[in-house]
Amino acid sequence: MIIDLHSHSTRSDGKESPTEVFAHAAAASVDVLALTDHDTADGWAEAREAAARASIGFVPGIEVTTRAEVARGQNRKYISVHMLAYLPDPANHELATALSRNVNTRELRAQRMVELLAEDYEISWDSVLAELAHGATIGRPAIADALVSAGYFADRSEVFHGPLSRHSKYYVPTETLDVVRAIELIRAAGGVPIIAHPLGGAPESMSRDDLPEEHFEMLIAAGMAGFEVEHREVPQVARDWLRMLAAKHDLITTGSSDYHGLDGKPNRLGENSTSQEMLQRILVQASGVEPSL
Ligand code: AMP
Ligand code: FE
Ligand code: FE
Ligand code: ZN
Numbered sequence: 668m669i670i671d672l673h674s675h676s677t678r679s680d681g682k683e684s685p686t687e688v689f690a691h692a693a694a695a696s697v698d699v700l701a702l703t704d705h706d707t708a709d710g711w712a713e714a715r716e717a718a719a720r721a722s723i724g725f726v727p728g729i730e731v732t733t734r735a736e737v738a739r740g741q742n743r744k745y746i747s748v749h750m751l752a753y754l755p756d757p758a759n760h761e762l763a764t765a766l767s768r769n770v771n772t773r774e775l776r777a778q779r780m781v782e783l784l785a786e787d788y789e790i791s792w793d794s795v796l797a798e799l800a801h802g803a804t805i806g807r808p809a810i811a812d813a814l815v816s817a818g819y820f821a822d823r824s825e826v827f828h829g830p831l832s833r834h835s836k837y838y839v840p841t842e843t844l845d846v847v848r849a850i851e852l853i854r855a856a857g858g859v860p861i862i863a864h865p866l867g868g869a870p871e872s873m874s875r876d877d878l879p880e881e882h883f884e885m886l887i888a889a890g891m892a893g894f895e896v897e898h899r900e901v902p903q904v905a906r907d908w909l910r911m912l913a914a915k916h917d918l919i920t921t922g923s924s925d926y927h928g929l930d931g932k933p934n935r936l937g938e939n940s941t942s943q944e945m946l947q948r949i950l951v952q953a954s955g956v957e958p959s960l
Contacts, residue, residue, distance in 0.1 A: 670941040672701040673923030677800040679704035680808035682928030689717035695936040699724035705804045706732055706769040708757035715959050724960040728753045730863055732769050733846040737882060748846045755858025756955035762856040769843050770804055776841050777805045783837040784830060789817055807831045850889045857955030861893045861921060865909060867900035878908050887916050892952060897922025897939040919948050
C-alpha cells in the first residue's frame with residue numbers, strides 16, 4: 668500500500684495538471700495521493716475526478732506558507748515554515764482570507780525579485796506570468812521557468828542554485844502568516860496541520876543541538892499534529908530525533924514525495940510513503956472536508 672501525502676500541480680508550482688498528476692500516480696502504483704498545492708485548494712475538484720478515474724484514493728490538502736520568529740543568540744530572525752493542512756474546510760472564512768493574503772504577498776515578493784533580476788537578465792513580469800496557469804499560486808519556480816525559457820539556464824534546479832538561491836542578491840524573503848496562527852486557523856477549519864519537510868535542507872553534519880526542540884514543542888502546544896519525517900530533504904540524521912519527538916508527544920509521522928512533475932523537480936511519486944495507521948490518525952482528527960478513499 669503506497670500512501671503519498673504531498674504533491675503539487677499547475678495550480679501552484681507543479682508542472683502537471685491535477686489530472687496528469689493522478690494519472691502518473693496510478694502508473695507509479697500509488698494507492699492514495701494527497702494534492703497539496705501552495706496556499707490553494709483550487710486543484711481539489713479536478714483531483715477528485717482524476718483520482719476516481721484512476722481508481723486511487725484522494726486526500727485534499729494545502730501546503731500553507733508560514734514563517735516563524737526564532738531566537739539566534741541575541742538576535743531574532745524569521746525562518747520559512749511550510750505547514751501541510753490535511754482536509755480543512757476550504758470555505759472556512761478565516762482560513763480562506765489568510766490563504767488569499769498569502770497568495771497576494773507571494774505575488775508582490777515575486778514582482779520585487781523580478782525587478783531585481785531585470786537589472787541583469789532579460790526578464791519581465793509578463794514572461795513570468797506566461798509560465799503560470801491562470802490563477803496558479805506564484806513562487807520562485809515560475810521565475811525559474813522564465814529564466815530557463817529565456818535560455819539562461821538548463822532547468823529549474825540550476826536557477827535555484829544560482830540567482831534564486833536564498834543567498835543571492837536577487838532573493839527577497841516572503842512575509843507570510845505566522846506559523847502558530849496558521850496552526851490555529853487550520854484546526855479551526857477542521858484540518859490537520861503537519862509540518863512539511865522539517866529541517867529540510869539542513870546539512871547531514873547537523874548535531875542534536877541544532878534540533879530546535881523547544882520551537883517544535885511550542886508548535887505542538889499550538890496544535891500541530893505531526894511531522895513529515897520521510898522526505899528527501901529531511902537529513903537522515905534528523906529523522907530518528909523527529910521520530911523520538913513524535914513518540915514522546917504521541918504525534919503523527921508521515922512520508923511523502925513532494926512531487927512537482929516529472930520535469931519540475933527530481934522527486935518521484937511514491938518515493939516515500941505514509942503508513943495506513945498514520946493516515947487513519949489523520950482522518951480521525953479531520954472534520955473539514957471528506958477524502959475520497
Ligand atoms: P518560494 O515558495 O517562492 O520561496 O519557492 C520555493 C519553492 O521552490 C518550493 O516549494 C519548491 O517547490 C521549489 N524549489 C525549491 N528548490 C528547487 C529546486 N532545486 N528545483 C526546483 N524547484 C525548487
Ligand atoms: Fe513547491
Ligand atoms: Fe514545501
Ligand atoms: Zn511541497
